[in-house]
Amino acid sequence: MIFRSTRGIAPEKNFSGAVIQGIASDKGLYVPAEFPKLEKSWETYAAMEYKELAAEVLRPYLDEFTDEELKACIDGAYTGKFEAEDVVPLASAGGAHFLELYHGPTAAFKDMALALMPYMMRAALVKEKEDKTVCILVSTSGDTGIAALKGFEDVPGTCIIVFFPDGAVSPVQEIQMRTATGSNTYVTSIFGNFDDAQTTQKALLNDPALAEEVGALGYRFSAANSMNAGRLLPQVAYYVWAYAQMVKQGAVKAGDPINVCVPSGNFGNILSAWYAKQMGVPMNKLICGSNKNNVLTDFFHTGVYDARRDFYVTNSPSMDILISSNLERLLYHLSGNDPAVVRSLMEQLASEKRYEATDAIKAGLSQFAAGYANEDEILAAIGEVYEKDHYLMDTHTAVGYKVWKDYAAIAGDDTPAVIASTASPYKFAAAVGSAIGLKPTGDEFEAIAALEQASGVKVPYGLAELKGRKLLHEGAIRREDMRDFVRETIKSRV
Numbered sequence: 001m002i003f004r005s006t007r008g009i010a011p012e013k014n015f016s017g018a019v020i021q022g023i024a025s026d027k028g029l030y031v032p033a034e035f036p037k038l039e040k041s042w043e044t045y046a047a048m049e050y051k052e053l054a055a056e057v058l059r060p061y062l063d064e065f066t067d068e069e070l071k072a073c074i075d076g077a078y079t080g081k082f083e084a085e086d087v088v089p090l091a092s093a094g095g096a097h098f099l100e101l102y103h104g105p106t107a108a109f110k111d112m113a114l115a116l117m118p119y120m121m122r123a124a125l126v127k128e129k130e131d132k133t134v135c136i137l138v139s140t141s142g143d144t145g146i147a148a149l150k151g152f153e154d155v156p157g158t159c160i161i162v163f164f165p166d167g168a169v170s171p172v173q174e175i176q177m178r179t180a181t182g183s184n185t186y187v188t189s190i191f192g193n194f195d196d197a198q199t200t201q202k203a204l205l206n207d208p209a210l211a212e213e214v215g216a217l218g219y220r221f222s223a224a225n226s227m228n229a230g231r232l233l234p235q236v237a238y239y240v241w242a243y244a245q246m247v248k249q250g251a252v253k254a255g256d257p258i259n260v261c262v263p264s265g266n267f268g269n270i271l272s273a274w275y276a277k278q279m280g281v282p283m284n285k286l287i288c289g290s291n292k293n294n295v296l297t298d299f300f301h302t303g304v305y306d307a308r309r310d311f312y313v314t315n316s317p318s319m320d321i322l323i324s325s326n327l328e329r330l331l332y333h334l335s336g337n338d339p340a341v342v343r344s345l346m347e348q349l350a351s352e353k354r355y356e357a358t359d360a361i362k363a364g365l366s367q368f369a370a371g372y373a374n375e376d377e378i379l380a381a382i383g384e385v386y387e388k389d390h391y392l393m394d395t396h397t398a399v400g401y402k403v404w405k406d407y408a409a410i411a412g413d414d415t416p417a418v419i420a421s422t423a424s425p426y427k428f429a430a431a432v433g434s435a436i437g438l439k440p441t442g443d444e445f446e447a448i449a450a451l452e453q454a455s456g457v458k459v460p461y462g463l464a465e466l467k468g469r470k471l472l473h474e475g476a477i478r479r480e481d482m483r484d485f486v487r488e489t490i491k492s493r494v
């Protein structure tokens, strides 16, 4: 399988090369040159275990891996690390189906890909005979950071540096990152928002002088954000799984369509759903949910992407984003794989913070619906579903629920719906607790305990073990100092 840059100038790679590279040298993102079709029957897929199905989905993309190598990666990722027996349970509540992607080590959906990516990275480094240590740079709105730190902790041949926006992640997310263990993990907050962190991170990944300097020390850079193709493909597997489980549970007849609603920020998760659709999962609408940072809602409604607006810190912080990286991949596919169009739109975004999609792209946008929820609507949605079905959603998943419900009512669309449930409610315990009427507590761990007592839902092991952990990474730096932070970190290792 060939992977190409969305901007058409960087060299083509196989999967291994694309994973190591992270972001293409022309600033584009690697995409598969084609979408292999799912060839077996839904009855066959429905009878498979998660790991087996994931191998089916990934195999054609990772065709330089042997079956044994792929199986070893998948076993390493999902055996013993996910609390749900079937890895990704599909629950029903509020008239929808919730794809619970958060039963991994750090209690958010990022674990689905980031538990697997380190295994794929290691195998790729061997295949590509890479002799440098890979330094993985991460910018995070909260959940990617800790999932990547956990995934790459003490993985030979790698180190990882995480930047998160100071004061703009949830208390649990901050504790998770600042207490991260491992001899190869580095974390600091930056004064700025997520977009600042991601823009600077991308600039560092494309900084030739910096690459040369760290290259002389035996290092090269990669990325663990969803700009890395190694993040996207493992996510495709769970949308195939979702449909198979819908068939298995009798919620849909094999071959009939479902709608999929994804609370979105950097647009990686929903793009994976779109990839699954290209592979043959019967999907009608893909519904893109946003919070008050609703740049994507406006884009899907008008075809104009306009990031010139206020940035809000909300109670769904992992979606507080105005520059959604992965939209670039959708633009590429919908333009008929035209890198010149992508280059032009991305140049406009960089210089004017705005662009208008071409007519071809606009036509493709009709596969999507979009909407947003403000903070009060999020809390109301959590309260509503909890009261009705005793089912607890986190603040991000609640965006998905609210936006799906609005869409279904307005469009009169009663297609069975799967909502991506992206985080454990305990990751945002104070907000979720307030939504179901619990008294505010001063301390996040008290909020977690109160929520557990009220709901009877077990606290995920990755959060239960946090209490009393030592802060290991206390730094906060200016955005302008990220480059020096990276240089000094690498120097300190050699």
Ligand SMILES: *Cc1c(COP(=O)(O)O)cnc(C)c1O
Pocket (backbone or CB within 6 Å): 108, 109, 110, 143, 144, 226, 263, 264, 265, 266, 267, 268, 269, 270, 318, 319, 396, 397, 422, 423
């Ligand atoms: C990252 C994240 C999102 C947004 O996912 P994207 O792939 O960036 O669109 C939504 N919810 C939670 C809990 C997240 O961690």
